[in-house]
Each structure stands twice: as C-alpha cells, then as structure tokens.
Amino acid sequence: MSRAPFRARLADAVAEHGPLCVGIDPHPGLLKAWDLDVDVAGLESFTHRVIDALAGHVALLKPQVALYETFGSAGLGVLERALAHAREAGVLTLADAKRGDIGSTMAAYAHAWLADDAPLAADAVTLSPYLGVGALAPALDLAVATGRGVFVLTRTSNPEAAGVQSAQAWVAGPGGSPRGMREVAQSVIDALADHNAAHAGGPGEGTAGAVVGLTRGTTGRDHGLDLSALGGPILVPGLGAQGGTPADVAAAFGAPGPSGALGADGGPVVPVSAREVLTSGPSHRALRAAVDALNGTLTG
Numbered sequence: 001m002s003r004a005p006f007r008a009r010l011a012d013a014v015a016e017h018g019p020l021c022v023g024i025d026p027h028p029g030l031l032k033a034w035d036l037d038v039d040v041a042g043l044e045s046f047t048h049r050v051i052d053a054l055a056g057h058v059a060l061l062k063p064q065v066a067l068y069e070t071f072g073s074a075g076l077g078v079l080e081r082a083l084a085h086a087r088e089a090g091v092l093t094l095a096d097a098k099r100g101d102i103g104s105t106m107a108a109y110a111h112a113w114l115a116d117d118a119p120l121a122a123d124a125v126t127l128s129p130y131l132g133v134g135a136l137a138p139a140l141d142l143a144v145a146t147g148r149g150v151f152v153l154t155r156t157s158n159p160e161a162a163g164v165q166s167a168q169a170w171v172a173g174p175g176g177s178p179r180g181m182r183e184v185a186q187s188v189i190d191a192l193a194d195h196n197a198a199h200a201g202g203p204g205e206g207t208a209g210a211v212v213g214l215t216r217g218t219t220g221r222d223h224g225l226d227l228s229a230l231g232g233p234i235l236v237p238g239l240g241a242q243g244g245t246p247a248d249v250a251a252a253f254g255a256p257g258p259s260g261a262l263g264a265d266g267g268p269v270v271p272v273s274a275r276e277v278l279t280s281g282p283s284h285r286a287l288r289a290a291v292d293a294l295n296g297t298l299t300g
C-alpha cells in the first residue's frame with residue numbers, strides 16, 4: 001500500500017492537533033485508579049477508552065509495548081486489536097518497543113512492527129541502536145518502503161543512561177571516512193542524519209527520527225546535541241510524571257513554528273506524556289481536557 005512518508009503524516013497531524021504525543025501506558029496503578037481489574041479485560045477497556053477519547057484529538061498515540069507483553073500472548077492480542085482500532089479511527093500510532101538486534105534478527109523485528117501485512121504493524125516503532133546503528137538497516141529500509149517511521153534512542157530521559165550515551169567514541173562517517181571523536185548520542189544522530197539526507201525529496205523523506213529525552217540535563221539547549229542536520233522527527237519523553245515541563249521543551253527545542261510544530265530544524269518535535277494525561281481519566285472529557293491544556297502550554 002502506498003502512503004505519504006510518516007514524517008509528513010506526523011507533521012500534518014501536529015499542525016491539526018498540536019505537538020503532544022500521548023503514551024498509552026496501562027500501569028496496574030492506573031487500571032485500579034480507573035476502577036478496572038488488573039487483568040486482560042481491564043487492559044483492553046483501558047486501551048480502547050484512551051483511543052476512543054483521543055483519536056481525532058491528538059497527533060500521535062504511543063502504546064508502551066512492555067505493559068502489554070507482561071500479560072503474555074493475551075496482552076499482545078489486546079495490543080494488536082488496539083493498533084487496528086487506532087488505524088480505523090485515523091490516529092497515528094508509535095509502538096514503543098525499543099527493538100534492536102543483529103541484522104538478521106532485526107529483519108524479523110522490522111517485519112513485526114513495520115510491514116503492511118504484520119498483525120502488529122504501527123505507523124512507527126522505537127529502536128535501540130546499541131548493537132550498532134548499521135544493524136538497524138532492515139527497519140530503516142522497510143520503513144522507507146512502507147511509508148512508516150522509526151525513532152532511535154539517542155539521549156534518553158532516564159538518569160542511568162548518561163554513562164553509555166555521553167561516552168566519547170571514535171566514529172567513522174559514511175563509507176568509512178573519518179568523522180573523529182563524538183559523543184555516542186551525537187554519533188547516533190549523525191548516522192540518522194546521513195540516512196535522511198540519502199532519502200531527501202524521496203518517498204522515505206525523514207524516516208529516521210530520534211528520541212531525545214527531556215529531563216536529564218536539559219536546561220536551555222544543554223541536551224548538548226547538534227540536531228540541525230537530523231532532518232527527521234524528534235520524540236521528547238519526560239514531560240509531566242518524570243519532571244519535565246512545557247517550558248523545558250521550549251528551552252531545549254525552541255519556540256513553536258507557524259504551524260504549531262515545535263522546532264525549526266527538521267522535526268516536528270513531539271513531546272510525550274503518558275501518566276500525567278492518563279491520571280486525568282477515565283472520562284473522555286477529562287482526558288481531552290488534559291491534552292488540550294498541555295498542547296496549549298506547549299504552543300502557547
């Protein structure tokens with residue numbers, strides 16, 4: 001099936017609804033707070049309620065795959081039906097699966113989340129680059145072919161990540177040309193930028209997005225990364241429950257552009273909130289009000 005590139009579809013959705021991505025994170029405590037049992041039926045009710053409340057109201061929904069996997073095959077069944085429901089309701093989905101493996105196994109992960117005929121296909125998937133960005137090629141290639149997207153972890157929002165992601169490494173550029181010493185997180189951004197540059201103006205334009213977390217060391221622009229050449233969307237987790245604020249988003253990524261999308265360099269920049277929005281549920285009206293309030297402050 002031919003569809004517009006994910007980045008263009010995301011930019012349109014952000015222009016229509018605002019930049020916020022809502023995480024669907026059905027933690028046991030949230031199920032209980034919504035008066036649901038902590039079982040597969042509760043998981044299903046919670047998930048479909050979020051989709052019914054927010055489809056047509058938010059740019060992107062991000063189900064957290066771990067919270068479905070924990071229920072085994074029945075939980076993955078709930079996720080499969082949820083992704084189909086979201087597709088029918090016309091809202092973009094990002095499966096937060098953080099996959100990454102050697103190339104031959106990566107091809108199976110890529111098919112699972114990004115192929116047209118895959119039961120769990122989403123509009124985009126999160127990937128981990130710590131087996132090498134090159135090992136992610138099957139996912140990047142399939143995303144280009146199917147008009148889907150990937151978001152690769154670069155600087156995550158958790159404090160434990162600094163030791164690996166901020167380490168200095170000697171890295172080669174395209175074709176083995178010397179690039180020199182780089183922070184690991186920046187070297188991942190550089191590789192994603194190379195991928196996007198190779199597809200500029202084509203059907204895979206902006207396929208490679210980056211995850212740049214909000215809360216660790218972000219005051220002003222001191223996430224410390226040069227995102228100017230990325231040419232893809234940026235997912236910014238850490239808003240709300242992890243302590244990040246809309247002011248931190250603006251300080252780190254710049255003021256909203258004319259379409260309401262944050263960030264001048266590439267983008268769109270899509271801040272994520274799960275628990276802060278979800279604790280306002282289960283009423284549809286309250287969930288929408290929480291999204292409106294956050295989108296208002298993010299673009300205000």
Ligand SMILES: O=c1ccn([C@@H]2O[C@H](COP(=O)(O)O)[C@@H](O)[C@H]2O)c(=O)[nH]1
Pocket residue numbers: 023025064096155156157158211213237238239240241242272273274275276
């Ligand atoms: O660096 C990262 C990458 C992913 N996440 C995920 O985003 C949500 C955040 O949930 P909140 O309730 O808004 O804190 C969650 O699914 C994380 O696994 C992240 O937080 N940081």
